[in-house]
Amino acid sequence: MTASDTPLLLIEDVVKRFGGLTAVDHVSFTVKSNSITGLIGPNGAGKSTLFNCITGIVQPDSGTIQLDGVKIQEKSPNQIAQHGLGRTFQTPKIFRGMSVRENLAFAAPVQHGERPVSTLIHPQKIKEEETAVQSRVEDTLEFLSLDHLADEYASGLSGGQRKLLELGRVLMLDPDLILLDEPMAGVNPALTNELLDRLHELTNRGRTILLIEHDMDLIMNHCDRVVVLHNGQTLASGSPSLVQDDERVIEAYLGDVIDE
Numbered sequence: 001m002t003a004s005d006t007p008l009l010l011i012e013d014v015v016k017r018f019g020g021l022t023a024v025d026h027v028s029f030t031v032k033s034n035s036i037t038g039l040i041g042p043n044g045a046g047k048s049t050l051f052n053c054i055t056g057i058v059q060p061d062s063g064t065i066q067l068d069g070v071k072i073q074e075k076s077p078n079q080i081a082q083h084g085l086g087r088t089f090q091t092p093k094i095f096r097g098m099s100v101r102e103n104l105a106f107a108a109p110v111q112h113g114e115r116p117v118s119t120l121i122h123p124q125k126i127k128e129e130e131t132a133v134q135s136r137v138e139d140t141l142e143f144l145s146l147d148h149l150a151d152e153y154a155s156g157l158s159g160g161q162r163k164l165l166e167l168g169r170v171l172m173l174d175p176d177l178i179l180l181d182e183p184m185a186g187v188n189p190a191l192t193n194e195l196l197d198r199l200h201e202l203t204n205r206g207r208t209i210l211l212i213e214h215d216m217d218l219i220m221n222h223c224d225r226v227v228v229l230h231n232g233q234t235l236a237s238g239s240p241s242l243v244q245d246d247e248r249v250i251e252a253y254l255g256d257v258i259d260e
């Protein structure tokens with residue numbers, strides 16, 4: 001395998017049990033840099049549990065998870081985030097009592113200015129850091145077309161705008177790999193298109209995206225690869241067209257989704 005073939009994320013034989021239930025059952029797949037990969041499967045297939053294993057919220061019982069060539073399965077969520085992983089949740093984690101701009105600024109990595117002693121010792125450095133954060137906030141507002149809402153309270157945003165803001169908070173950490181848990185659920189079509197444009201733009205800028213989504217049109221039209229989970233196992237993985245035509249996937253999952 002050459003360096004350029006090395007996947008950004010490697011999931012190998014990962015198992016996670018809750019008592020007698022095997023939620024993730026020997027799952028293996030890879031995610032290439034600068035791609036969008038869709039993780040799909042019926043309710044209870046193990047998608048969120050796998051996300052939790054990747055982000056360090058739960059520890060897998062066995063298997064290997066590598067991010068950019070480094071094993072991360074025994075690291076803490078903070079260490080994994082510092083290693084270049086960002087994540088959004090089904091329900092956005094934002095501060096409703098803060099403005100959009102404050103939400104973004106607050107998501108920036110810990111700065112010297114937040115430590116009182118540093119403020120006295122390195123005033124110039126702190127000023128530079130504050131300027132850099134402000135500039136990053138403005139860039140993020142513009143990138144996500146949230147600039148007109150910058151001073152609004154997050155509590156006043158629509159569901160879709162909250163999802164954009166949560167993505168913005170993740171982008172403030174400048175992650176290489178972004179995990180999105182149902183980013184389009186409850187988002188109106190105009191904002192969904194906006195969000196999809198941004199996701200493609202992020203891959204053009206060198207980011208990599210792994211997303212859980214139930215909207216099949218979106219998965220088939222916008223993902224480079226699809227991984228299908230069923231009963232905790234990898235039922236299929238490959239290009240959207242390959243997965244769409246896979247008899248096992250149609251029988252176990254797509255049949256139901258299309259009939260709905």
Ligand SMILES: Nc1ncnc2c1ncn2[C@@H]1O[C@H](COP(=O)(O)OP(=O)(O)OP(=O)(O)O)[C@@H](O)[C@H]1O
Pocket residue numbers: 018021023041042043044045046047048049050
């Ligand atoms: N903390 C937990 N304790 C016990 N069982 C759990 C826990 N978390 C998940 N499970 C179980 O593991 C299985 C997989 O759940 P998971 O939430 O990962 O599925 P999912 O594919 O994300 O489903 P959905 O699409 O409904 O969100 C389910 O049977 C669920 O009940």
